[in-house]
Amino acid sequence: MFDQKSTPITKSQYLQYLRCNNAFHLVKDGIVPKPSSASYGGYLEWGDFLKLCRDQFSDATSIDKTLEKEESFQKTEKLILEKKSIFHAHLRFKEFVSTVEYLEYDNEREGWILWDFRPIGSIKQDIMRSLYFHKQVAEGMSLNILGYKLIRIQTKYIYPGGPIQPEDYLLIEDITPRMESELGTRADEWNQFQEELERTKGQTVLYSFLDSKPSCRSLKTCLSPIHCAKGKENAKEIFDFRDSSELAKQWFALGYESYESVPDSELTPIQKIQKQAHITGDIYFDRKSFETYLSNVTKSVAFLDFESINPYLPLYPQTRPFQHVPYLYSLHIWDRENDTLIHKTYLHKDLETDPRVPVMAQLQKDLPPGITVFSFNDFFEKLIIQEAAEAYPEFLEFWERVKSMFIDLAMPFKKLWIYHPGQNGKASLKEILPCFSTESHGGLSIREGQDANYQYLRLIKKQVTAEEKKRVLEDLIAYCKLDSYGLFLIYRMLQERLSVI
Incomplete structure (x- = not known):
């Protein structure tokens, strides 16, 4: 059963953990606000895209987004018992909650198919991870998950004018074979997540920019340097070195905290130019x-x-x-x-x-x-x-x-x-x-x-x-x-x- 007293863990939090477990705990424990995921303009088109996707299915019930959360969960559970296909299905198991764009019931095979609708041109890793999260919640509810499907955009589509024809514009893919081929990787990620939740249950989380895996590549993108790099939160400038990538993280581990502190022997010619400019305050100019x-x-x-x-x-x-x-x-x-x-x-x-x-x-x-x-x-x-x-x-x-x-x-x-x-x-x-x-x-x-x-x-x-x-x-x-x-x-x-x- 769902523990009403615990803080629900959502798909977005799980994806956050896979990017940086420091950030996951900081947000989950309310230490820092959830990073904004809003993108310019997306909502202006999402409704029309969603309608094109939903129009592909004639027999489905939609969970109204205006319903209270508890009512949404209860209505979803009722429809599942009735073996109805559901748009915007709200699932929950233990402390995990999940919203599936389309939960389709397959009468012949007596099981469920998880669908995702994405206005993108290619299949990104986060889609597979999202579907795996949905799978874990659904199977926790004893649902028999048969497969995974995706509707995305056919990027080669050339608009002829008039109403957009979904059969030309939308790309409907059965990604079950890919999910099955990646199940080992997805399971490892999920098991590490479970271990992290168990390890930190009721415990004080020790934040570390260096020890946390996976974690931010740069202190400049860290959600809270004051927690993850306490005492060294002002060492961000070594991450300004051009083309430093993972090198800057190694420099940070060695105790380098400023442009001046990184030895020239560690730097490329371009990085040496940067270092010198920051030390002298002079503008570098290659006249030739x-x-x-x-x-x-x-x-x-x-x-x-x-x-x-x-x-x-x-x-x-x-x-x-x-x-x-x-x-x-x-x-x-x-x-x-x-x-x-x-x-x-x-x-x-x-x-x-x-x-x-x-x-x-x-x-x-x-x-x-x-x-x-x-x-x-x-x-x-x-x-x-x-x-x-x-x-x-x-x-x-x-x-x-x-x-x-x-x-x-x-x-x-x-x-x-x-x-x-x-x-x-x-x-x-x-x-x-x-x-x-x-x-x-x-x-x-x-x-x-x-x-x-x-x-x-x-x-x-x-x-x-x-x-x-x-x-x-x-x-x-x-x-x-x-x-x-x-x-x-x-x-x-x-x-x-x-x-x-």
Whole structure:
């Protein structure tokens, strides 16, 4: 029977344990709050995806999400006794509780099939672990589990327009053979979990960043360094070393707690650059590499940034699930000889229509031919234009003209041709910009691309008031504008260094 006095252990807690048992205990014992698992925009599409999945089954009963927990458990138990297939089934055994997307009864074989619905393109390990958790709870309730099935997204699906056809969009898989092949691994994980619960029952948990297995790779991602690395919680900076991975953990075990403390003999050339910059406070600059890197740059240059949505339920014909569809760009054009900077932007405000043609048509007009185009991680910008040209051949000539003109402004920072101690090992635009200018994304309402994606999707889904829509559109333009302006500031800084060093 379920112990009402104990704290229920959920699937998410089990998955947390498999990532880090320190974190599992910290959350379970209420020492730190549960980490947020919310992702931008997911709930905006989940309902429609869930309906497509559920429509595959004609004879099933759904547990209403508005019911109290105890009522949900009782209703599930009643339906199980009646051998009914159940959406959102609530299971419990001892201190474990589990919610299964679909619990299907197989009349012929007199047993149950566990289903999971996931808006993803590939089968990840957490899915297998989740299904194994459901299996343990269900079998604890004496249910005969026959197999495991998954509904996910067919990533090669190309949306033709009109209502999405589930038979083309959804991929329904029987993953019982894979589960059976992995049962040994899953059983070992479960047994270790049981041993951990037994070992710590009524005991004080001793937290250790080093001894806990599995555990965080980095003290910077640790849920509570004050518990897991007591007295050394400020040793995070050794985890800022580029490409350190498990090495940083070994350094921590040896007692190294700062950049200065790690011997040069332990470091790669790039890590030595970082160490020296942090000791001296000076910016590292590899003039020779930059002279080669910028040797073919035109006198006038452009700085381009796109914002896009990548819904898993395609909105526009000839797009795939998760494909990035541009709705906004910001373009700064700098004439270095005259030191003039021009800004051009386009935001697609007609939320009922496909933004690709208007975006590309305007960009084609705004971007002067034959000039260097800088983007940050330019693979994204080039992919946006290439996919638009493949869908709309009228832009193929434009794509052929511009693709060789791109230069990735992220490359020098990734390769450490330049390094500012304030970067703390990072190479993102958000981290770099405040180090080399007075500008920062910190004062904006929208501060990252994921949020921009989410906000525009909210507009499309009509999740905003008219007043809020106006504000969101303005915020999107401001965010994208700072990204391309930031590229200009960084490039100008590089040119100034080349001219004076």
